[in-house]
Amino acid sequence: MSKLSIFMKGIIKENPVLVFALGICPALAVSSQAVNAVGMGLATTFVLLCTNTVISLLRKVIPDKVRIPCYIVLTAAFVTITQLIVKAYVHPLYLALGIFLPLITVNCIIMARAEIFAKKNRLFDSVIDALGMGLGFTLALLAIASIREIFGNGTWFGIELPVLAEHNISIFMLAPGGFIAFGILVAIANKVSNGRAAKLKESGCARCPAATACGKGGAA
């Protein structure tokens, strides 16, 4: 795989939010305003970059059986650093993101990239992968937040828009609107990636750890 395609796949083809459906919780929770979405995206990208780097470096050191606890400890450390930096220098963002900032620790995207990519790829590739995935996450959040803020509040990045400012559809600022915007974007991503989201082999039933339990193993 070329370096460019490793980077680009995170944006549409394997977009963590819109194709893999990972990290939905922060994607819906902080996406009512574009500013918060970008802040969340960048914070997650930073953590992802750090974890992918370190996990890739340590991939021969970490024993396979205890890899998950190791990843979580590493992630938690970097999240704490991020949290303190955001709290010190971008305090309004810290207040806006609230609990979702420390919750980056359990963000599925970070675990997924460690598991799918960083643990079996070299340092440079893992760094590119983290940047691509982080950008994909940020863009997906920004897209959801733009729909929600423009139609729900009549503003974009806090700038008032003509006409729309007097014609708010406030459901977009609430949780159901988040799901509606998310669904619309998944449909678009699926169309652009030629139905890859719907029939992704890597995340299909065959690869699911619960496949034997739900009885659909191999059916994907």
Added chain:
Amino acid sequence: MTRMIVSFAPHIRERVTTSRIMLDVIIALCPAFIAAVLIFGPRAALVTGVCVASCVFFEWAYQKLLKKTITVGDFSAVITGMLLAFNLPVGIPLWQAIFGSGVAIILVKQLFGGIGKNFANPAITARIVMFISFPAAMATWAPIPVDAISSATPLELIQRGDLAALPGMWDMFIGTRMGSLGETSALALLIGGIYLLARRVITWHIPVAFIGTVFVLTALLGIQPTFQLFAGGLLLGAIFMATDYPTSPQTRTGRIIFGIGCGVLTVIIRAWGAYPEGVSFAILFMNVLVPFINKLTMTKPLGGIKKKP
């Protein structure tokens, strides 16, 4: 239709088509429409017209864009438009009505596969979406031109405890009161309901169970049971929206369970909820339970063995 789902034998052939049923529902909605225009003035016709036209347009445009069979001719979008308009206040801004129509047709109906495949009633869901999106416009009741009475619906007055301002029973029955376009005239809605029953478009189970439950529960709670029957969207919801085929149970027992569930939820919301009216929330909630009700009340074929659950 390429795939037919057939129930147990024996079968009777009838010349009933989807468009015939839909036409019957439209005829049944006409008295309420006439009442709405008489009570609220010509803008009632305008709002209804805009909702119907935009529903039909959205259905046509979606199917055209996605290269699907155009099913506008079955009149189901017309009904969705009429029912949605009947759930709106007369002064609703038209762009909001068009947005609601788009939600009903595209989001609730077509994205789930079109007619017969939607799990929730499009008009009800669109009303709730609009109710959440435009709280101010959806609760602004224009004064009735006939005789100007207070500008709150009877249920809002009850919630505020302003019982002295309530309209009389006769006003409640013929519909000269505040409320959404098509919900106020109990008389017109009952005429429509009787027509639907006579044409066997609907069965009595859901409306009777729904309305009966509301009556019994409000009587037990002592909150004006007869008044509650004519207030809010109960008759409109029970006769026209809870009986929607794809979103109501197929068995008779199931329909009674469905009706009772709707009634209980309506009374709970009316009596203790933050909103004065709960019919639409109750129907939407029960819509979601329909597959389970169908499964629980499945009938067994003659001579068949009952499957263990």
